[in-house]
Amino acid sequence: MMRLQAWLEERMPIARFVEAVRHKTVPQHRFSLWYFFGGMTLFFFFVQVVTGALLLLYYRPSASEAYESVAFVMTRVPFGWLVRSIHAWSANLMIAAAFAHLFSVVFLHAYRRPREVTWLSGVLVFFITFAFGFSGYLLPWNELAFFATRVGTDMAGAVPGIGEAVVHFMRGGKDVSGATLTRFFGVHVAILPALITALLAAHLLLIQHHGMSVPPSIEAAQRKHGRPLPAMPFIPHFALRDLFGWTVALALLAGLSAYFPWELGKKADIFAAAPAGIRPEWYFLWMFQALKYMPATVFGMSGELLVLVPVSVGALALTLLPFLDPDTPRSRRIVKTLAGLALALMTTMTVLALLEGSS
Amino acid sequence: MSSDHSSGAGRKPPTPRRRDVLDWLLGTWGAGVVGAVFYPVLRFLAPPEIPESPTLTVSAGKASALLPNSGRLVPFGAEPAIVVRLAGGELRAFSGVCTHLSCTVQYRQDLHHIWCACHNGHYDLNGRNISGPPPRPLQPYDVNVQGDEIVISRKA
Numbered sequence: 001m002m003r004l005q006a007w008l009e010e011r012m013p014i015a016r017f018v019e020a021v022r023h024k025t026v027p028q029h030r031f032s033l034w035y036f037f038g039g040m041t042l043f044f045f046f047v048q049v050v051t052g053a054l055l056l057l058y059y060r061p062s063a064s065e066a067y068e069s070v071a072f073v074m075t076r077v078p079f080g081w082l083v084r085s086i087h088a089w090s091a092n093l094m095i096a097a098a099f100a101h102l103f104s105v106v107f108l109h110a111y112r113r114p115r116e117v118t119w120l121s122g123v124l125v126f127f128i129t130f131a132f133g134f135s136g137y138l139l140p141w142n143e144l145a146f147f148a149t150r151v152g153t154d155m156a157g158a159v160p161g162i163g164e165a166v167v168h169f170m171r172g173g174k175d176v177s178g179a180t181l182t183r184f185f186g187v188h189v190a191i192l193p194a195l196i197t198a199l200l201a202a203h204l205l206l207i208q209h210h211g212m213s214v215p216p217s218i219e220a221a222q223r224k225h226g227r228p229l230p231a232m233p234f235i236p237h238f239a240l241r242d243l244f245g246w247t248v249a250l251a252l253l254a255g256l257s258a259y260f261p262w263e264l265g266k267k268a269d270i271f272a273a274a275p276a277g278i279r280p281e282w283y284f285l286w287m288f289q290a291l292k293y294m295p296a297t298v299f300g301m302s303g304e305l306l307v308l309v310p311v312s313v314g315a316l317a318l319t320l321l322p323f324l325d326p327d328t329p330r331s332r333r334i335v336k337t338l339a340g341l342a343l344a345l346m347t348t349m350t351v352l353a354l355l356e357g358s359s
Numbered sequence: 360m361s362s363d364h365s366s367g368a369g370r371k372p373p374t375p376r377r378r379d380v381l382d383w384l385l386g387t388w389g390a391g392v393v394g395a396v397f398y399p400v401l402r403f404l405a406p407p408e409i410p411e412s413p414t415l416t417v418s419a420g421k422a423s424a425l426l427p428n429s430g431r432l433v434p435f436g437a438e439p440a441i442v443v444r445l446a447g448g449e450l451r452a453f454s455g456v457c458t459h460l461s462c463t464v465q466y467r468q469d470l471h472h473i474w475c476a477c478h479n480g481h482y483d484l485n486g487r488n489i490s491g492p493p494p495r496p497l498q499p500y501d502v503n504v505q506g507d508e509i510v511i512s513r514k515a
Contacts, residue, residue, distance in 0.1 A: 169405055172406045174437070270437075271434045271463070272439075273439075291478050292478045292491075296494035303459075
């Protein structure tokens with residue numbers, strides 16, 4: 001055993017890595033709970049990688065076979081219903097965890113210097129997660145997915161000048177068809193995984209490098225009292241708490257998948273009408289509701305553009321947040337207020353859409 | 360780079376140094392390689408245009424099976440078309456693609472007009488957008504009945 005360790009040590013810098021991990025600590029204060037959501041998002045991502053790889057063994061990416069292959073997984077493959085349901089539920093919970101992580105980082109100002117690049121990598125991972133959700137949603141080739149993709153890709157057509165070309169590019173043709181399915185499949189299982197792996201590696205390395213961020217309010221209080229902030233060793237104390245959270249998440253996934261298995265719905269029919277009561281996944285509901293409220297044109301601008309422009313500006317502002325916030329007590333208050341308003345608006349729109357859907 | 364060795368009038372343009380020439384060559388070579396790789400990739404990503412015939416005539420099923428105050432969706436090329444029989448018996452046909460965000464519309468017997476479920480868009484029986492987000496009317500098609508067969512067509 002010792003000889004093996006020595007042999008490996010000569011070839012790989014294991015001791016240095018172990019040393020670094022052993023010295024990692026997590027600060028303890030009243031907002032420490034929010035440190036868990038990044039790890040929780042990561043857990044759901046791992047679940048997606050494993051279940052996604054399993055689904056890939058049976059899935060067939062063509063308009064004539066996709067729906068049937070998912071139906072085969074759900075009905076014939078042992079535990080196929082479980083694997084697919086976990087993949088679908090975990091996708092939703094990953095987005096929820098990513099939302100919580102992102103908003104906690106905003107409200108606790110963890111994006112500020114020197115963590116700008118950590119923030120950028122995180123925001124890109126967040127957007128890629130949405131791209132995963134959007135592209136994966138089409139893959140079962142059912143009615144809901146078909147119209148969601150038509151609407152989602154058509155939105156891009158509202159962009160002046162290049163809109164048409166972008167829609168054509170996303171759909172792999174003029175309309176949503178088998179070509180779109182093949183394209184989304186390639187994006188979902190090859191291009192996005194490559195991107196997210198690289199960005200996630202950078203994100204995690206940078207977090208390791210900078211250590212956990214302490215909120216400015218806690219920092220100030222600590223300066224005033226002159227006491228050092230209590231900290232918890234990452235190994236084993238924080239890691240065990242993480243592990244506990246992950247076990248709860250796994251139980252939740254299993255429970256949701258067993259009691260609410262993900263439906264397959266009706267196979268997409270290009271020539272059938274959009275069914276009444278159609279609506280997208282919960283994380284797109286606020287945008288969907290906004291689209292419904294918009295009239296066809298406002299001051300010569302199309303309703304879609306009127307939704308698309310503020311959403312794009314918001315996404316851009318979110319991406320550049322550390323560079324827009326000069327990090328003064330006043331600017332931090334402004335960031336908190338704006339983030340709170342955005343969250344309230346999104347929540348209200350989502351609730352309105354849900355109420356309308358249930359009535 | 361251009362430090363002046365010669366003070367006074369008649370300043371000579373700086374002679375390119377060997378390093379500048381090499382930098383330029385390296386840069387040009389790099390840009391060439393990057394361009395040669397990315398141009399085909401970008402072109403590959405954009406799907407080829409498949410031209411559509413400007414005129415199209417399709418059969419939309421039996422006329423006798425389409426009751427008054429009802430509608431039917433039929434394939435029209437790669438897109439759906441909607442054929443409606445008004446309460447008075449008259450037949451009308453439109454593109455079935457909602458002008459808002461391209462969902463497929465349907466005939467609502469309770470409302471006596473055309474409706475899109477996705478974002479609650481309404482069209483009257485002339486295809487005009489009358490309520491909700493749709494920005495334009497539905498494209499109308501010609502309807503003919505040959506024997507008992509409904510035939511709809513788009514003019515060039």
